[in-house]
Amino acid sequence: MEYVSCDYCGCAESGVVARQTDLLHRTTDEVFxxxxxxxxxxxxxxxxxxxxxxxxYYATDYAFHASPPAWRRWADRALDIWANSPxxxxxxxxxxxxxxxxxxxxxxxGDPVLEYYRSGRExxxxxxxxxxxxxxxxxxxxxxxxxxxxxxxxxxVEVSDAARASLSESGVRCWATLAAVPDSEIFGLxxxxxxxxxxxxxxxxxxxxxxxxxxxxxxxxxxxxYDGLIYRLxxxxxxxxxxxxxxxxxxxxxYGARHGLRGISVTTFSYPEMFRAAAAAxxxxxxxxxxxxxVAAKEMLxxxxxxxxxxxxxxxVVVLEKSLPPGAVSGSA
Numbered sequence: 495m496e497y498v499s500c501d502y503c504g505c506a507e508s509g510v511v512a513r514q515t516d517l518l519h520r521t522t523d524e525v526f527x528x529x530x531x532x533x534x535x536x537x538x539x540x541x542x543x544x545x546x547x548x549x550x551y552y553a554t555d556y557a558f559h560a561s562p563p564a565w566r567r568w569a570d571r572a573l574d575i576w577a578n579s580p581x582x583x584x585x586x587x588x589x590x591x592x593x594x595x596x597x598x599x600x601x602x603x604g605d606p607v608l609e610y611y612r613s614g615r616e617x618x619x620x621x622x623x624x625x626x627x628x629x630x631x632x633x634x635x636x637x638x639x640x641x642x643x644x645x646x647x648x649x650x651v652e653v654s655d656a657a658r659a660s661l662s663e664s665g666v667r668c669w670a671t672l673a674a675v676p677d678s679e680i681f682g683l684x685x686x687x688x689x690x691x692x693x694x695x696x697x698x699x700x701x702x703x704x705x706x707x708x709x710x711x712x713x714x715x716x717x718x719x720y721d722g723l724i725y726r727l728x729x730x731x732x733x734x735x736x737x738x739x740x741x742x743x744x745x746x747x748x749y750g751a752r753h754g755l756r757g758i759s760v761t762t763f764s765y766p767e768m769f770r771a772a773a774a775a776x777x778x779x780x781x782x783x784x785x786x787x788x789v790a791a792k793e794m795l796x797x798x799x800x801x802x803x804x805x806x807x808x809x810x811v812v813v814l815e816k817s818l819p820p821g822a823v824s825g826s827a
Contacts, residue, residue, distance in 0.1 A: 495541040501697050501739070502749065505533030508540065512729040517775045519553040519736075526734040534748070537720055537740035545694055551735050596791035600765040601802065605633045606714045606813050610683050611645045617682010617711055620675075622699070623689030624650030626657040627666060631687045632716065632809070640664060646682070651675065672702045681706055685714040688809075691737045696749060704753035707816040713755055715812045717741050719762050722808035723801045724769065724778070731777040743805065746812045755814035762807030766794040 499506040508529035515525045529540045543551055607619070607630075619642055621630075627639035627650065635641055639648050639661070650668040652658050661668040669675050684703050690696055703713045720740040724731050732740065747757045772778035801807060 495547075496544040497541045498538070500531040500533060500536055501538065501695060502536045502745070503531065503534040505531050507532035511537065512732065514730040514732055514734050514777075516551065516734055517777055518733055518771075519551075521551050521553060522735075524735070528729070528732060528734075528740055536745055537742075539735055539738050539740075542694075542738055543735055548694075548736070593787065596788045597767045597770075599767070599788070599791040599795055600632070601763045601795060601799070603632070603761060603763050603811065605637050606712070606759075606811060607633070607637050607642065607683065607685060608645075610712060611642075615682060615710075615712075616646070617708055618647040618649060618680075619645075620649050620651065620679075620681045620684045620706070622651045622672075622684065622686045623692075624652050624657070624661070624668065625654070626660045627664065639666060649679075649681075672699065675702075675706065677705075679706060680708050680711075682708055682711045683714065684711070685716075687714075687716050688718070690715055691717050691739050691741065694738060696739055697752075700749045700753045700755070703814075704755055704816065707755075709816055709818045711816050712758065713750070713814040713816075715746055715814065717746070717810060717812075719743065719805075719807055719810040721806060722762065722810075723764065723798070723806045724772065724808045726806065728772075728778060731772050741810075743810055743812065746810075746814075750812075750814040754817050756817060758813040758815050760805070760810060760812050762805050762810045763802045764798045764808040766791040766798070768808055769794070 500508070508531050510527045511530050512528040513525055514528075516522050526539055526542070528537055530537050542548075619639075621627075621639050624639045629635055630637040630639075630641075639650050642648050643666070648666055650658075650661060650666060651670070651672060651674075652661070652668055653670055655670075658668045658670065684707060686699065690699060693699055707713060718733075718737070718740070719725075719742065721742040725740075743760045743762070747760070750757060769778060769782045773780055773782035798807075
């Protein structure tokens with residue numbers, strides 16, 4: 495384990511705000527602490543597994559490193575559409591189906607990657623933590639690296655050897671680390687999809703994005719929101735120890751501003767399955783473990799909407815833009 499100072503301001507002083515073990519993936523019974531920096535207020539795990547030991551705390555099936563068969567991708571897409579359509583309620587008479595659909599109920603959140611390219615903007619897309627390129631977490635397959643090839647040149651950064659090999663077979667350039675990306679590579683859009691909370695040095699990633707984005711290019715950062723409702727009520731409801739940082743919107747915006755990336759938008763949102771899964775893992779009151787039906791999930795989604803609009807959604811997507819040179823006019827850049 496390593497003890498670290500604050501990545502943002504360098505302050506070595508902090509106070510413990512929560513303690514928890516790995517109740518979600520159950521890779522260890524060690525207890526870890528989340529601390530709040532006394533200087534800037536950033537929350538992070540301290541002490542934490544170092545870069546050489548963090549791998550053993552990941553479950554073998556943790557990330558989207560495998561390449562699923564075509565039928566599975568189509569089935570997942572169909573279930574997502576059904577779960578979030580007005581017809582979802584028809585499944586309530588079939589309990590097993592209703593439970594599967596309930597886990598996929600989520601608010602409609604615009605995909606900033608598709609919005610970027612649909613607006614006529616250009617530039618190569620880089621996905622940091624792209625997995626095998628078939629899935630894009632919240633946005634599914636339609637916004638994954640392999641699907642985006644029809645809109646722009648694409649590339650990825652991914653630590654998994656198997657995932658990189660799969661992407662290479664599909665003709666996608668992929669590097670193992672940020673350091674391996676040539677300085678000459680410039681991108682129009684860089685995305686970090688629920689990966690920034692896993693890295694040991696966020697500041698280095700913001701520096702990379704600032705230096706590898708073209709003027710007017712954008713960075714899209716999706717992470718858990720430690721200002722979210724679930725964390726406000728239960729600060730220890732966290733994915734430890736693999737989540738090393740616990741960001742609030744103000745933290746992401748501050749990092750961006752430091753590196754010349756201005757905030758364009760902040761969207762927070764929640765989905766019912768997170769509460770049920772947290773309860774099932776022992777991270778949240780057990781009463782929520784029964785909220786698994788499609789009707790209950792839809793009702794809960796409506797209840798969560800005002801919290802999302804107030805900035806208390808449990809996840810967030812922050813869009814940052816690299817400043818244009820003085821006198822430049824924003825356009826297709």
